[in-house]
Amino acid sequence: xxxxxxxxxxxxxxxxxxxxxxxxxxxxxxxxxxxxxxxxxxxxxxxxxxxxxxxxxxxxxxxxxxxxxxxxxxxxxxxxxxxxxxxxxxxxxxxxxxxxxxxxxxxxxxxxxxxxxxxxxxxxxxxxxxxxxxxxxxxxxxxxxxxxxxxxxxxxxxxxxxxxxxxxxxxxxxxxxxxxxxxxxxxxxxxxxxxxxxxxxxxxxxxxxxxxxxxxxxxxxxxxxxxxxxxxxxxxxxxxxxxxxxxxxxxxxxxxxxxxxxxxxxxxxxxxxxxxxxxxxxxxxxxxxxxxxxxxxxxxxxxxxxxxxxxxxxxxxxxxxxxxxxxxxxxxxxxxxxxxxxxxxxxxxxxxxxxxxx
Amino acid sequence: xxxxxxxxxxxxxxxxxxxxxxxxxxxxxxxxxxxxxxxxxxxxxxxxxxxxxxxxxxxxxxxxxxxxxxxxxxxxxxxxxxxxxxxxxxxxxxxxxxxxxxxxxxxxxxxxxxxxxxxxxxxxxxxxxxxxxxxxxxxxxxxxxxxxxxxxxxxxxxxxxxxxxxxxxxxxxxxxxxxxxxxxxxxxxxxxxxxxxxxxxxxxxxxxxxxxxxxxxxxxxxxxxxxxxxxxxxxxxxxxxxxxxxxxxxxxxxxxxxxxxxxxxxxxxxxxxxxxxxxxxxxxxxxxxxxx
Numbered sequence: 001x002x003x004x005x006x007x008x009x010x011x012x013x014x015x016x017x018x019x020x021x022x023x024x025x026x027x028x029x030x031x032x033x034x035x036x037x038x039x040x041x042x043x044x045x046x047x048x049x050x051x052x053x054x055x056x057x058x059x060x061x062x063x064x065x066x067x068x069x070x071x072x073x074x075x076x077x078x079x080x081x082x083x084x085x086x087x088x089x090x091x092x093x094x095x096x097x098x099x100x101x102x103x104x105x106x107x108x109x110x111x112x113x114x115x116x117x118x119x120x121x122x123x124x125x126x127x128x129x130x131x132x133x134x135x136x137x138x139x140x141x142x143x144x145x146x147x148x149x150x151x152x153x154x155x156x157x158x159x160x161x162x163x164x165x166x167x168x169x170x171x172x173x174x175x176x177x178x179x180x181x182x183x184x185x186x187x188x189x190x191x192x193x194x195x196x197x198x199x200x201x202x203x204x205x206x207x208x209x210x211x212x213x214x215x216x217x218x219x220x221x222x223x224x225x226x227x228x229x230x231x232x233x234x235x236x237x238x239x240x241x242x243x244x245x246x247x248x249x250x251x252x253x254x255x256x257x258x259x260x261x262x263x264x265x266x267x268x269x270x271x272x273x274x275x276x277x278x279x280x281x282x283x284x285x286x287x288x289x290x291x292x293x294x295x296x297x298x299x300x301x302x303x304x305x306x307x308x309x310x311x312x313x314x315x316x317x318x319x320x321x322x323x324x325x326x327x328x329x330x331x332x333x334x335x336x337x338x339x340x341x342x343x344x345x346x347x348x349x350x351x352x353x354x355x356x357x358x
Numbered sequence: 359x360x361x362x363x364x365x366x367x368x369x370x371x372x373x374x375x376x377x378x379x380x381x382x383x384x385x386x387x388x389x390x391x392x393x394x395x396x397x398x399x400x401x402x403x404x405x406x407x408x409x410x411x412x413x414x415x416x417x418x419x420x421x422x423x424x425x426x427x428x429x430x431x432x433x434x435x436x437x438x439x440x441x442x443x444x445x446x447x448x449x450x451x452x453x454x455x456x457x458x459x460x461x462x463x464x465x466x467x468x469x470x471x472x473x474x475x476x477x478x479x480x481x482x483x484x485x486x487x488x489x490x491x492x493x494x495x496x497x498x499x500x501x502x503x504x505x506x507x508x509x510x511x512x513x514x515x516x517x518x519x520x521x522x523x524x525x526x527x528x529x530x531x532x533x534x535x536x537x538x539x540x541x542x543x544x545x546x547x548x549x550x551x552x553x554x555x556x557x558x559x560x561x562x563x564x565x566x567x568x569x570x571x572x573x574x575x576x577x578x579x580x581x582x583x584x585x586x587x588x589x590x591x592x593x594x595x596x597x598x599x600x601x602x603x604x605x606x607x608x609x610x611x612x613x614x615x616x617x618x619x620x621x622x623x624x625x626x627x628x629x630x631x632x633x634x635x636x637x638x639x640x641x642x643x644x645x646x647x648x649x650x
Contacts, residue, residue: 053546074553086543090565099561100551147547 002064002154003029003187004050009059011045011211019045021211022059030185032178034202036192036234042211044159047191051080051157063154074103079148080157084164085140087132087147093119094128097146111150118149121180138169145177149184156181156188162197174200195235199223207231229354232274232347238303241280241321243273244314244351252348254319256310259287261343265358270351277303277324279345286340290321292331302329306337389630396623407620414624418612424625427603434518434604435582442522442578443571446529451559453530454537471528475585479592482520486593506594510601513594517602520593521586529574536570537563568648576640583633605629 004027011020019042027033035043048054050061052073061068068076079100087096094115101111119125122142132140141161148156158177162170178201181188192198198205199219206216207230215227219235226232232240245252247265252258252273265271290306304323311319323339331337348358396414400407418424485493486506497504506512540563548562564571587606590596596603596611603611609629613622 051550053549072553073550078550080547080550082543082547084541084543086541086547088544088548088562090568099548103552103554103557147551 003027003031004155004189005060005062006046006050007060007062009046009049009061010057011042011049011054012057019211020049023211023213025206025213025216027187027189029187032181032188032190032201032203034190034192034198034205035208036195036198036205037208038234039193041208043191043193043208045211046208047080047157047159047189050155050189051078052076074100077154078157079151079153079155080159081144081148081161083160085132085144087140087143089132092129092131093124093135093143093146096132096143097150100147100151114150114152115146118146121149122146137165138173141165141173145180149180154187156186158188158190160192161190163192163194170197177201195237199235205235207234209234226274226347227356229272229274229349229351229356232349232356236276238277238322238324240347241275241277242314243275243311243319243321245271245273245348247271254311257288257308257319259343262348262358265348266350271357272349272351274347274349275321275341276345277322280321280323280339280341282323282325282329282337283340284338286338289336289338290323292333292335292337293320294333295330297327297330300327301325302327304329304331304337392623392626392630394623395619396627398620398623400619410620414620415628418621418624419628423600423603424605424608426600427605427608430514430602431583431604431606434514434521434586434602435579437518438521438525438582438586439575439578441518442525442529443574445522446526446574447533447567447571449526450530450533450537451563453534471531473524475524475588476592478520478524479589482516482523482589483593486516508598510598513598513602517586517590517594520589521582524589525578525581529578532570532574533567536567540566572640572645572648575644576637579636579640580633583629605632 004025006023006025006027009020009023010018012018023046025033035046037043045054049056052068052071056069063076063078088099091099097115097118098111101114115128116125119128122145124139124142124146127135127139127143132143135143141164144161161177162173165173174197177190190197190201192201202219204217205219205222207214207222209230215222215231217225222231222235226235229242233242243252243254243257245254245257245259246269247253247262247267249267250263251260252262252265252271259273288308288310290308292304292306294305296303296305302325304325305320306323308319308321313319321339323337346358347356349356397409397411398407399410399413485491488494488505488507494504502512503509504512506516544562544566545558548558552558552561583604584606586604587610590602590604590607591610594602596607600608605625606629609622609625612618612625616622
């Protein structure tokens with residue numbers, strides 16, 4: 001197996017639009033990397049550039065020691081799983097899985113052996129002679145995976161492979177993909193916009209925004225130590241509470257809201273305070289109070305949404321924040337709760353650049 | 359067991375009545391007439407007729423002229439169908455590689471469909487006119503001793519060329535939309551599975567185009583058999599010496615020029631049976647290979 005290396009990779013379309021604005025990345029052999037970001041951020045484009053389906057305007061992509069900029073997609077030794085499966089509708093499952101091997105002039109006995117083995121592994125061996133339109137969405141997804149596995153490539157590429165499945169199947173397939181990748185130990189790049197998928201699958205996560213890698217690292221590192229406002233707001237569900245504030249030398253202030261415990265921040269600058277819902281707690285000695293708007297019971301825990309009357313959010317509306325609490329905690333609507341948090345676990349960002357200050 | 363009968367109003371029959379009436383008047387009635395006439399022998403002035411059983415069939419079908427026309431029709435239809443499908447497919451594949459969107463352009467291409475076969479024939483006739491025709495001059499200039507008024511091969515060439523030219527545009531539109539209907543990701547998956555674009559075309563693209571190709575094949579064979587009448591009528595009129603007579607044109611010539619209503623009717627009945635057989639073959643044997 002071999003790693004993948006991206007050096008100064010750029011993609012500029014003929015009309016001048018920049019999809020990828022300089023990406024450097026070093027993916028280790030056997031690692032599972034997830035590209036995550038909002039739609040249109042360039043994550044799929046970057047994956048397709050590794051696959052060879054999009055040209056590379058500038059920079060270099062190499063697999064192992066081999067630079068693949070000019071290598072045709074079929075000779076890059078990569079296999080891809082597409083969002084809509086992209087099965088060949090006129091071929092059986094067996095035909096779909098063996099097509100790539102036949103074209104590589106592999107002996108028939110070996111093709112059969114590989115197809116049988118992969119089919120067993122994916123539990124689709126009973127459907128080998130069916131056509132794709134006779135299969136359910138989950139089965140088609142497995143066939144698409146099987147088509148990639150039989151190739152035994154250096155790199156697996158996944159382009160949002162689970163987004164066409166229903167929620168339950170998605171979780172199940174997610175676990176299977178992770179197990180499979182562990183067992184086969186193949187370098188993988190996985191694109192998704194679903195941050196739960198990203199957090200659970202990745203060895204390392206690359207948060208992509210506007211064609212750049214905002215931050216790359218282990219999922220928990222990105223969660224606990226985000227480098228920018230974008231990363232903090234993208235990673236984590238429920239989303240981090242973002243409170244627009246100004247620093248007056250001792251406190252972070254927003255209208256009547258005044259929070260102590262912060263120091264060494266620039267004054268007269270628009271800042272954003274980020275507090276994760278799970279670091280907030282009900283605390284009689286807390287720094288501010290909310291009026292409860294809504295309680296969501298998720299079974300194991302409750303999410304409590306409330307308005308901070310004294311403060312305004314970025315749009316000038318009443319500030320709404322979320323708190324993760326035990327399942328026993330069931331306040332009534334319009335109850336007033338006093339909340340506190342440890343300032344050490346909170347983040348402070350510059351509003352204009354998104355840079356993290358604390 | 360008693361069958362359940364639902365009460366229903368006669369209104370639905372009223373709705374389909376116009377179509378039924380059209381089919382009866384313009385198809386069933388003439389077809390019945392043709393079958394009836396094909397058993398009659400009429401004098402040249404149409405004043406008296408005699409029932410002669412299958413004599414008309416025997417006289418026409420075993421005549422050299424009919425066999426020649428049948429042979430020409432088969433060769434002509436095969437060449438026209440294969441060439442107009444093949445050329446259109448080639449053009450569509452090439453256009454599909456460069457054409458992204460450009461709806462207006464595609465719609466404009468459809469206009470060629472609006473040209474009636476006689477108009478295409480008339481234009482072809484002008485182009486091959488020995489006095490003013492550019493194509494006539496061009497063919498002679500590049501070294502052929504070209505004269506479609508005298509040479510059967512040259513005459514066949516002219517009618518085939520015009521027939522193909524008229525039909526390619528229609529086929530092109532259908533092929534192009536068929537190609538654009540193939541999901542992009544399937545083509546991309548194939549790109550990653552197969553290096554040779556030639557092999558990719560025959561293993562992925564062409565099978566996925568099969569429904570379009572089959573439809574066009576049926577349409578094109580019908581076109582070559584029947585609709586090319588207008589082209590032949592405006593160019594060679596079967597000349598020289600019946601070398602470009604198709605079966606349809608011969609039916610017209612014998613019936614309306616030669617006033618042999620019985621013989622002409624017998625020929626149309628045979629033609630009808632041939633087309634019926636051909637259609638059955640197409641749907642029984644070829645459609646099985648089509649993956650929808």
